[in-house]
Amino acid sequence: MQAKKDSLIVVSGGMDSVTLMYDKRDSIALALSFDYGSKHNARELAFARLHAERLGVEHLVIPLGFMGEHFHSDLLLSGGSIPEGRYDEENMKSTVVPFRNGIMLAVAAGLAESRGLKRMYIANHFGDHAIYPDCRAAFIRPMAEAIREGTTNAVLTEAPYTSITKTDIARIGVALGIDYAETWSCYKGGEIHCGVCGTCVERKEAMREAGIADPTQYEE
Amino acid sequence: MQAKKDSLIVVSGGMDSVTLMYDKRDSIALALSFDYGSKHNARELAFARLHAERLGVEHLVIPLGFMGEHFHSDLLLSGGSIPEGRYDEENMKSTVVPFRNGIMLAVAAGLAESRGLKRMYIANHFGDHAIYPDCRAAFIRPMAEAIREGTTNAVLTEAPYTSITKTDIARIGVALGIDYAETWSCYKGGEIHCGVCGTCVERKEAMREAGIADPTQYEE
Numbered sequence: 133m134q135a136k137k138d139s140l141i142v143v144s145g146g147m148d149s150v151t152l153m154y155d156k157r158d159s160i161a162l163a164l165s166f167d168y169g170s171k172h173n174a175r176e177l178a179f180a181r182l183h184a185e186r187l188g189v190e191h192l193v194i195p196l197g198f199m200g201e202h203f204h205s206d207l208l209l210s211g212g213s214i215p216e217g218r219y220d221e222e223n224m225k226s227t228v229v230p231f232r233n234g235i236m237l238a239v240a241a242g243l244a245e246s247r248g249l250k251r252m253y254i255a256n257h258f259g260d261h262a263i264y265p266d267c268r269a270a271f272i273r274p275m276a277e278a279i280r281e282g283t284t285n286a287v288l289t290e291a292p293y294t295s296i297t298k299t300d301i302a303r304i305g306v307a308l309g310i311d312y313a314e315t316w317s318c319y320k321g322g323e324i325h326c327g328v329c330g331t332c333v334e335r336k337e338a339m340r341e342a343g344i345a346d347p348t349q350y351e352e
Numbered sequence: 353m354q355a356k357k358d359s360l361i362v363v364s365g366g367m368d369s370v371t372l373m374y375d376k377r378d379s380i381a382l383a384l385s386f387d388y389g390s391k392h393n394a395r396e397l398a399f400a401r402l403h404a405e406r407l408g409v410e411h412l413v414i415p416l417g418f419m420g421e422h423f424h425s426d427l428l429l430s431g432g433s434i435p436e437g438r439y440d441e442e443n444m445k446s447t448v449v450p451f452r453n454g455i456m457l458a459v460a461a462g463l464a465e466s467r468g469l470k471r472m473y474i475a476n477h478f479g480d481h482a483i484y485p486d487c488r489a490a491f492i493r494p495m496a497e498a499i500r501e502g503t504t505n506a507v508l509t510e511a512p513y514t515s516i517t518k519t520d521i522a523r524i525g526v527a528l529g530i531d532y533a534e535t536w537s538c539y540k541g542g543e544i545h546c547g548v549c550g551t552c553v554e555r556k557e558a559m560r561e562a563g564i565a566d567p568t569q570y571e572e
Binding site for chain 1: 412414415417418419422423424425445448449450451452453454455457458459461462463464465466485486488490491494495497498499501502503504
């Protein structure tokens with residue numbers, strides 16, 4: 133039986149959102165990405181587009197140039213250099229982009245209502261929680277309620293990876309046949325993954341812990 | 353005693369948000385407007401700028417061009433013509449811009465965190481509730497919680513007019529010395545207020561009920 137295509141997904145082009153897009157592919161009508169001026173936006177978006185095309189899903193990139201211009205974060209082209217180390221270390225906090233998930237979900241909600249879509253997926257996961265307040269269940273729960281109450285068609289927000297780790301996600305992805313060489317994590321946004329920033333370290337660990345041969349080419 | 357300038361306000365240039373800006377002027381460090389492609393954006397923004405300058409408050413206009421391009425609403429330049437009649441009539445629903453307040457509050461939250469501001473004001477009021485789901489307390493309450501939980505500095509959202517009418521607001525504004533000729537309501541965005549769209553009808557009624565001589569020039 134063909135599932136109804138009544139959902140959109142917020143997809144960056146990283147491991148988590150690409151995995152979720154394959155996971156929910158039967159119901160996804162629209163893949164939504166955001167160009168908000170991060171150092172790695174171009175690298176990510178190329179993979180978001182590639183997977184959307186492969187799954188035959190419409191892909192829309194929403195420009196949020198005001199974030200690069202007015203927000204303060206080292207993740208942005210306008211910010212300082214990307215710190216190296218583990219994700220949960222204090223110095224990684226400089227990579228927080230203020231309320232990024234809130235902004236992306238709000239825009240996605242408006243689009244979902246405009247398109248008559250009933251459901252939105254976002255792939256925040258447990259490992260994000262240490263430093264990103266807008267990845268936690270304490271944020272997702274009221275945000276989902278605000279979206280349900282604030283849209284005429286009561287749009288639903290689902291974040292199925294909120295309580296699982298990147299290692300769990302990697303296992304799901306491999307079972308779905310995803311080649312993680314075709315995803316982007318590195319915050320530095322260079323030619324290849326740096327291997328030493330917080331997301332690269334987490335990416336390596338997730339594949340190792342999941343028992344996957346890491347297909348990523350790293351500088352270090 | 354000088355109050356601390358630790359707040360921002362979302363200001364359109366209409367009666368409600370201009371009144372709130374004067375009401376909270378002692379604590380406002382930033383007035384935030386949005387250009388989202390509505391028919392009356394240019395008219396509104398001119399008054400938002402005028403009052404911010406008069407109060408010596410920084411005024412920032414965030415472009416949200418994607419809404420005009422991808423969202424469906426007759427309020428937008430890309431939509432159909434503005435219906436005439438009362439605000440609470442069925443045909444006015446075509447002027448709903450999907451999740452507009454959610455998007456504006458989310459962007460404002462990111463900016464508040466970036467600037468180290470503690471509080472945000474928005475001037476949604478009771479009369480909006482009939483047709484705009486993102487003006488109701490049932491939306492504002494969880495949205496405020498999502499913003500508090502999703503920002504590193506726990507930004508507060510205050511919507512002090514949620515339970516009062518536009519007539520109440522007009523009384524506050526007159527007491528504050530505001531000349532409502534220097535505000536814009538009309539959804540049609542012509543040279544002068546049309547006098548027959550939902551917001552014009554509400555504007556007229558509010559001034560009449562508040563016992564204020566309406567300084568607005570109307571076409572009809």
